[in-house]
Amino acid sequence: MQFNDYIDDIARATGFLSRLPMPARYFDGHDGSLSRAAGMFPLAGLVIALCPGLVVLVLSWLGANTALTAIIALIVLIVVTGALHEDGLADSADALGARGGRDHMLSIMKDSRIGAYGVLALMAGFSLRAVALTIILSVAGGWNTFLVLLAVAAASRAAMAWHWNELPPARHDGVAVAVGAPDTPAVKLAVGLGIGLFALLTLFSTGLIPTVLGLGLIALAAWQWTGTVRARLGGHTGDTIGATQQITETVSLAALALLL
Structure with missing residues (x-):
């Protein structure tokens, strides 16, 4: 691959994972597949996290209240992503929390309405992230919180x-199927970049022990969630992929906050 291919993949991954406008030239003549671009998901995460990260830097420089800064940063992050991953978390919670078999759970995921489990999952996720960011900002300061946001996003x-x-498609339609599963080299690249960026950025911002334990808890959360989805649905959906991001982001922020 040439350097321009990596730039193309970052732009396509960012366009898929967020509402950030990407130049049309990166999509002209492209078939819409993310099989290769999935390898750049961690770098797309960095681009996405720049917006709430800059909010944290500016508000902390202005001396704003840390709790209010954390909430505003999360709201900016939700606006940037279009609540894409939050939607996946809510749909997954509603489906897995419902009684019934696999087909019933998949039908719930396709329902645009949100249920009690989805609401509770969103409340828990937002609350945990807001409190964790408040603690990190209070203890580590604005610049280090900025680095943590980048690390967790990657x-x-x-x-x-x-x-x-890790999982086959749970159904034969949907966004995850339409854009194509990531190929093995792309997944290896994504995992390598995610680990490397998280380790580098958190070593500077939180220290060695939070970095090591934070990585371990991210891996454990992703493994546990994937095992649950495999057992209940037999495969992934776009919603379970989005929920993976929310679960690991929440776990990592909470872990770093507790370990500071």
Whole structure:
């Protein structure tokens, strides 16, 4: 691959995972497949996290309240992603929390309405992330929190690619099927980038022990969630892929906050 191919893949991955406008030239003549571009999910995560990260830097420089800064940063992140991953978390929670078999759970995932399990999952995820960011910001400061946001964004999107590759499709339609499963080299690249970026950025911002334990907990959360999805659905959907990002992001932020 040439350097321009990596740039193309970063732009396509960012366009898929967010509402950030990408130049049309990266998509002209492209078949819409993410099989190769999935390898750049961690770098797309860095691009996405720049927006809430800059909010943290500016508000902390202005001396704003840390809790309010954390909530505003999360709102900016949700706007940037279009709540894509939150939607996956809510649909997955509604489906797996319901009684019934596999077909019933898959039909719930396709329903645009949200149920009690979905609401509770969103509340828990947002609350945990907001509190964790508040603690990190209070203890480590604005610059280190900025680095943590970048690290978590990269690692959680690497987990998405891994989950996607580990399971077959649960159904034969949907976005995850339409864009194509990531190929093995792309998954290896995504996991390598996710681990490397998380380790590098958190070593500087939180230290060695939070870095090592944080990586371990991200891996454990991704493995446990993927095992649950395999047992209940027999394969991935776009919603379970999005939920993977939310679960690993929440776990990693909470872990880093507890270990500071």
